[in-house]
Amino acid sequence: VQKSKSRLKTPFVKVEDRSCHYRPFYLQFSSFPVLNYSAPKPYSPFDVDKKIASGQKQTQSKQRNKTNSDKDWRGPIQLPPKDKKKKGYCECCMKKYEDLQTHLESEQHRNFAQSTQYQVVDDIIAKFVYDFVDYRDDAQKMKRTKCSM
């Protein structure tokens, strides 16, 4: 097996399972986290982006082995709130979807939704005590004198 090696750039954190049976994972920092006592309350002492403290911007810019993207919370909003909730994964259909609503309307999902798979949920529901009063009946009885809050 030909090996290609690379040296991690300091500063970094590398984590390995001691069994050596798994892929190591690591993060190379542009600067190692520093406790920032001058970040105003209640901000995190690791909130380096809060320029409020002294106007200096210490953006933790480049991370080579990013495990998660950090752009979405450090930068300004990229997505209008509308895009929210659209992408995701359906556990029922075992499928990734781009648009929630479209997926929910798909034949596969509708079939699952109407299947007996939910019996396990219904079994629990069956044990609950139902003691709600129907607002319709109630309204008729009380002739709308009830004050709503």
Place this chain on the structure above:
Amino acid sequence: MESSLKALQDEQPPLQAENFYRKHEKNSKLSEVKKDIEKLYEAVPQLVNVFKIKEKIGEGTFSSVYLATAQLQGGCEEKMALKHLIPTSHPLRIAAELQCLTIAGGHDNVMGVKYCFRKNDHVVIVMPYLEHESFLDILNSLSFEEVREYMFNLFKALRRIHHFGIVHRDVKPSNFLYNRRLKEYALVDFGLAQGTPDTKIELLRVVQSESQQESCSQYKPHLTLGNTVSVSIMASRQIAPQSASKTSHDKWCCSLSQMQIKQGKEGKVESFSPMLPREGSVHPSVQRSVFGERNFNIHSSTYQENTTVKLIKQSKVTDVASRKLATKKKIISTKAVNNGAARKSANNCPAILTCDCYATDRVCSVCLSRRQQVAPRAGTPGFRAPEVLTKCPAQTTAIDMWSAGIIFLSLLSGRYPFYKASDDLTALAQIMTIRGSRETIQAAKTFGKSILCTKEVPAQDLRILCERLRVTNSSYTKATSNVHINPLYEPALASDTDNKVEFSPQSRSTKIEHLKNNCDEGDNDLEITTREKATDLKGWDRVPDEAYDLLDKLLDLNPATRITANDALLHHFFKDIRQ
């Protein structure tokens, strides 16, 4: 209760006080919320005649929560929280959450359940409503005694769920509702919960982590595509009556793992277990919680968070991590197959190859070709324990105790969120900055992890750390600003809170001492300010050592020795508290 709620509402600032952005944001939200409420009535028509849905009080990745009123047989109208689960939730997960609520809930500050409605894939869990504070809003106005009570009640809830073998996995302020006035508390949201190996919540065994199995099988080469069905007893019992359901369960697992491989290609998913629980929010500032501080119905007059942060929070909710419902079924071979070049070598040669990169600053094609270790990591980064961050497969209820420690750290330091990390290793580095790199590395060894960190950082003294971070308490600084003003004080800060003055943190403790001494000496002017202050300090001038001792035990880097909820309740810190 009604009158006190009313009082709370009356305290809220008028709408005009809000800046344009918040108002704008709110208006667009309002119409959106109206639509959401209509859609909910439509999806679950049984709700129409039972509930008056008033507003949306929480929104997360996996559910939305609404405030509603209902008329009960007893004759009174009551406020309820309606939790509408995302219709993509697997029925087993829904049932497991319900089971947590029915078995463990309703006692000891654990949220209970009133009823549940279902129509097809739409499930709405009805819970009693607890009006609650926003943690961020009240963080710096709590008295020390309130903090003590808060922690005591959190441990009561944790003792309760841990007794049932529930690992909550997402303990954070927004999942621990707190009504300051009524001194009521409720731990909520079992949407990410997992069972311990001996959990009393049967359905959690289905949603259980595979960690034990994983650790048993980690030395074997994995070749078979999961054809040995080992669905847990419970799962098969539940599923057996329906024909073909076992197959569908199988299929579910298989394609779930396939799906994860797909994600792996895109480099989006870190772990490849078909058994992992879904992930929650990926950032501490994001409230995945759906019945917590992201609510819209409480606006504290002390609200100071700037708009930018608010907006970012909101947008972040879009980052929906894939949900992975854990099952007990084993599919291992496919997990080895991921990550580009690694894929082929893993397929052809599943044996684990050795290299000499271990514990060095090097990585090579050999070690990078190994499969990733599978470990549950659902939750919120800033609240994840070191064993979660380092992918330790065996995770216990101790991870919730760590999270409780992070909450305590926030309460004692006045900082929230305390850790701010977008990824696990940044979070780990931040933990090392507080607890020490040597100490962290040492503890990780005990759970089978080697950590190499190029930066050596000392452990902080927790008292000094918290006192220094708490220093900018405006009520304190205001009254004493005539005496001590930090020459490095930044005028720009003044806009943040009126009259806010910053001290140089280094000399904080000495200043307190100085003030105290002056007081003792009877210096007239100072005595008055100091006495005024003494009431303002709310016990923060005499935080007992027990507080930091308990914090130290909660933030124990070694999960095996970390304090349990039961022992925390018996800790000296809580002596003389009414049980």
